[in-house]
Amino acid sequence: MKIIYIKYILSFSLAFFVSISAASQNIPFESTYTPMSHSSVLLKNANVFDGDGNKFLNTDIILQDGKIVAIGKDLPSSSDLEVVDATDKWVTPGIIDIHSHMGVYPAPSVTSSSDGNESTSPVTADVWAEHSIWVQDPQFALALKGGVTSFHILPGSANLIGGRGVTAKNVQRNTINSMKFPGAPHSLKMACGENPKRVYGNRGKAPKTRMGNAAGYRKSWIEASGYLSKLDEYEKKSEDVKEMGYKPQRDLELETLAGVLRGDILVHNHCYRAEEMAMMIDIANEFDYKITAFHHAVEAYKIADLLADNNICAALWADHWGFKHEAYDMVQSNVAIVDQARNGTGCAIVHSDSDIGIQHLNQEASKALAAGVRAGFDITQARAMKWITSNPARAAGIYDVTGSIKVGKNADVVLWSENPFSVYSLAEKVYIDGALAFDRESGLEPASDFDIGILNPSKNRIDE
C-alpha cells in the first residue's frame, strides 16, 4: 500500500515534471505575428462582395480592434471612427493566394536565393519552405498592391514530396515567424507527373516514370504509417512504462508525414492530369489521409464530380497552358466546371503560382468567370469572388478567421476603385487586421530593404 502510494506520488510527480518540461520545451518556428497598429474605420456606402457568395450594395462596414465588427446599411458613425467614403467603390475580403513561391523564389531571380526546390532526393518531407524565405523579397509589396493579404508559400514541384508549406500574412518583417499566419496549419507539398520524373529520371534515378512516382509516394506512406504506429503505441503506454521505454527517435521526414496521417498537416498536391489526380485519391484512401487541394489541375474539369465527392479543392489558373504536355488540355471554364460540380458543391480556387499573376488574381477570376458564363453556367460575380477569398482560406485552414467579410473575422479587407472583376479596378486601400497596409491615395506602401537606394541612393527602387 505504502509502496503503491509512493509509486503514485512518484509517477504523478514524474508526470508533472514531464508535462512541465514539455511545456517549457521550445516549439520552434511558432508565429510571433502581431498586427500593425490599427485604426477604427467606417467604410461608408460600399458595394460589397463578402467572399461567401453574397453581394451587398450601398453597405457600411466597421473595422475596429483589427476585426470586422459591423456590416449593415447606414451604420451610425462615431467620433472614434475614421470615415472612408466608399460610394461607387467595392469592398472585398483580402485576396488569398493558395499557391505562391514568393520568398523562396524571390526577385531578382538569382541562384543565390532560389531556394524553392530541395531537388536532391525525391522525398524531402523534412524540409520547410519557411526556412528558405527571403523576407526582403520585393514581390510581397507588389502583391499587396494587388489586394493580397495572405498567401500560402509552397516548396517547388521537383520532388514527389517536396516539404512543408507555410501560410503568411502579407506583412514584410525581418523574421519569418513574425509574418506567419497565427494558428494556420502546416501543409505538405506533393507533386505528380512530369516534374519529379524529369528531375530524377534525367539523373538515372527513381522516379523515371509515372509508375515510379506512384511507387515513391506509397513507399513513403508505408514508412510513415509504421512510424505513426510506433508513436501511437508509445503514446498509449502508461507513464511509468513510458519512463522505462524509449520514445521513438525523432525523424523530421516522418514527423511531417505522420502529421498528415494524423490530419494535422494539409496536403497540397501539384497534379495536372485527371487520371493522376484519381490515382492520388486512391493513394490517399489507401493510407487514410486527406488531400486538401490539387494545384494547377489543368484537367480537373474531366473529373470535377470526383473532386466534389471527395471534398477536394482544385487550385487553378484561368488560362495558363501549353508549357508542358500535361498542361496541353487547358479549358478556360475549368474553374467554373469545378465550381459547379455536384450541384455547385465543388471547391474551385484561382491561384497564381506567379509573381505577376498574384497581383491580378481578381482579373484571373474575372476571366474564369466569363468563360464559365459563356459555357452556360449561371455563376454570379459574388460567387466567383469565393475563388480568390473564402475557398483559398478554407484550403489554407484559416477560414474561421479570414477569407470573408463577416462580423468577428480579421479585418483583412480591400477597397477597390471599381468592380474588381474589371481590369481597370485598382486596390485603393488594403487593410490587414484592421491596419492600413497600402493606401494608393496617400502613397503609403511598404518597401523592402532590397528596394532602398538601389538605383538611386536617395530614392526607393520604384520612386518616380
Place this chain on the structure above:
Amino acid sequence: MNISKFLKIYVVFCLILFNQTAYANEVLITNAKIYDGQSDNPYFGNILIKNGKILSISDDISNAERIIDADGRIVTPGFIASDTEIGVIEIGSLSVTRDDSPKIYNIGFSIFDAFNPNSTLIPWNRANGITSALSLPKNSLSPIGGLGSFFDLNSDLNISGKKDIVMIGKVGGSSSKSRAETFALMEDILDLAFSIDSKVIKSDTEIISFMNDMPLVNHLNLKVRDIKALYKLANNRLPLIIESNRASDILKLIKLKKKYNLNLIIMGAQEATLVSTQIAESRIPLIIDPMNNIPNSFDELASNINASARLEQAGISLMFNAPRDHNYHLIRQGAGVAVANGMSYGGAIKALTSNFSEAFGISSKGVLKKGASADLVIWSSDPLEPSSIPEKVFINGVDTSLITRSLRLQDRYIQNLDKPNTYR
C-alpha cells in the same frame, strides 16, 4: 472556236470564278464603334470589306452580299502579337515540338520554314483577337542574329506572311560573359555587315572569298547565309530588335543606332523609364510587357507597373508582348492593365495594332482604313477587359473560325453527358 480553245477559256473562267468565291465575298459591318488604330477616339461607322481589303468606312449603309450588324460593338484592327514563337513551338517543354533554335546557322537563321499553320496556338490566339504575329527565333549563337517572320493567323496551309522581316539580338547580364564583350561583338558584327559590298553578295563564290581569313567569321563560324543576312541588315535597314533592359545598356544601344543608322527596336526595356527622353529623341519603338513589374534581374530594377503610361507620355511608340510560350493572348489584358495604370485607351489600342505596322513597315496591317487588309475583330465588349471575347474575326477579309481545341474539350465535358466521353 475549237474545243481546246474553248476549254482553255473555260478553265481560265473557272479559275477567276474560284478566286472570286474565295475573295469576292462582300461583307458590310454596320453600326460599328470603330477604333481604327490611328485615331485616339472611336467613331461610329460602317465597314465594307471586299476582296480581302477594306473598301470603305463610311456613314452610308450600302448594299452588300452579307451584312453583319455590330450593334454598337467595338471593332478594332486585328491585334498583332509582336514577340512570339507562334507556329514554331507546340508544347514548351517538348523539344521535338520546338523549332525555334538553330544549331549550325547563326545570324542568318530564319524560322520561316518551320512555321506550322496547323498549330493549336493559331486558333487559340485568333479566338483571342490576334490576327497576326511576329515569330522570333531563340538562342542565337551570336549577340546579333536570327531572323523573325510575320504570319497571318488564318490556319491556311498556304502561309500568308512576310519572311525574314526582322533580325534579333540580345545584350544584358549573363552568367557566362561580360556585356562589354557583347557590345564589342555587336560592333564587330555591324562593322562586318556594313563592309559587305553589293558585288560580293551577288555570288556565293565571292562571299566565300570575302569571308576567307576573316577572324570574326572564323570566331562566329559564319556561313554564306549569315553574310547574306548581314548584308540585308545593313543595306535594307532591316528592323533590328535588341532585347535589353538596363538603362545604361539602352543608352549604349542608342549610340549604336546613331553610329550605324540602325532601324532599332528595343524589347524588354524594363528600365526604359529612366532614359525615356533619350529613347523618344532617338525615335526607338519599344516592345514591352505592360504587366511585368518584377525586378527579375539586376538589369530590371526599375520595373514598374506604370511604365507604359510614362513611356507613352514621353512620346515613345510602344508595342506589347507577354511571357512567351503560349500566353500571347495576355497582351490585351496587359493593355488593360496599362490603361488602369495611366495609359490612354487609344494609345493602348495602337500598341496592339498600328504601332507594329509602323515600326515594321507593314502599312496594310494594324489599321482600319480604305485599302488596308481586312483584318478586324468585332468584340463582345471592351477588348481590353480580359472577360471580353471576339465575336467575329476577319483575316484578309475571311470570316475565320473561332473554334479552338480548348473549346472542343470544354464542350465534351459539359454536353451530351449521357454518352461516354470518348463518343461525345
